Amino acid sequence: xxxxxQNPRYLITVTGKKLTVTCSQNMNxxxxxxxxxxxxxxxxxxxYSMNVxxxxxxxxxxxxxxxxxxxxxxxxxLESPSPNQTSLYFCASSLSRLAGLNEQYFGPGTRLTVx
Amino acid sequence: xxxxTQLGSHVSVSEGALVLLRCNYSSSVPPYLFWYVQYPxxxxxxxxxxxxxxxxxxxxxGFEAEFKKSETSFHLTKPxxxxxxxxxxxxxxxxxxxxxxxxxxxxxxxxxx
Numbered sequence: 001x002x003x004x005x006q007n008p009r010y011l012i013t014v015t016g017k018k019l020t021v022t023c024s025q026n027m028n029x030x031x032x033x034x035x036x037x038x039x040x041x042x043x044x045x046x047x048y049s050m051n052v053x054x055x056x057x058x059x060x061x062x063x064x065x066x067x068x069x070x071x072x073x074x075x076x077x078l079e080s081p082s083p084n085q086t087s088l089y090f091c092a093s094s095l096s097r098l099a100g101l102n103e104q105y106f107g108p109g110t111r112l113t114v115x
Numbered sequence: 116x117x118x119x120t121q122l123g124s125h126v127s128v129s130e131g132a133l134v135l136l137r138c139n140y141s142s143s144v145p146p147y148l149f150w151y152v153q154y155p156x157x158x159x160x161x162x163x164x165x166x167x168x169x170x171x172x173x174x175x176x177g178f179e180a181e182f183k184k185s186e187t188s189f190h191l192t193k194p195x196x197x198x199x200x201x202x203x204x205x206x207x208x209x210x211x212x213x214x215x216x217x218x219x220x221x222x223x224x225x226x227x228x
Contacts, residue, residue: 042121042219058215104161108157109156
């Protein structure tokens with residue numbers, strides 16, 4: 001089944017404790033992206049990747065890191081999480097690097113709470 | 116710069132009534148426009164997309180949207196609401212050749228029996 005998977009689905013952590021949220025897609029998509037969803041703000045893009053070893057900042061990159069060493073994986077790293085990073089996170093992928101043209105396929109989301 | 120405005124954070128309709136969710140966009144280049152739906156505790160899934168082929172776009176589950184360049188709008192409609200349509204709906208815009216998609220704040224649709 002074609003899908004985007006994220007792990008973990010739920011995570012409660014403390015301020016400053018490094019964490020990684022994994023994202024994997026099995027559709028051989030070139031483009032992958034991370035979003036955060038906050039009430040009243042919709043989805044805001046954190047980082048995106050057009051292909052292996054090619055990443056760029058979205059609209060809200062501060063406090064986050066990403067890497068794209070393999071085409072299928074795009075982990076999101078929070079080196080020192082803070083409470084304002086409490087949010088619902090979505091990974092998405094798209095067939096081509098021209099994400100504007102192609103629909104994005106979304107993972108199920110990761111709900112992160114930082115205390 | 117591109118932006119999306121969804122009018123109304125919450126919309127409530129009766130079962131069988133018309134659904135109208137409003138979306139206005141701003142884009143300096145010809146836009147690609149999308150409507151996504153998010154059911155509770157799930158990720159987003161595509162309802163429909165406009166990529167300049169036809170101004171009236173039909174999507175899944177009986178939804179459709181009309182691209183009106185003069186009004187910079189891409190409103191989502193469904194003639195008859197069903198209880199299963201209750202969800203949050205997001206309008207999104209991206210530009211030709213762009214790598215980013217900008218999402219609106221979302222509209223939560225409630226369907227009353």
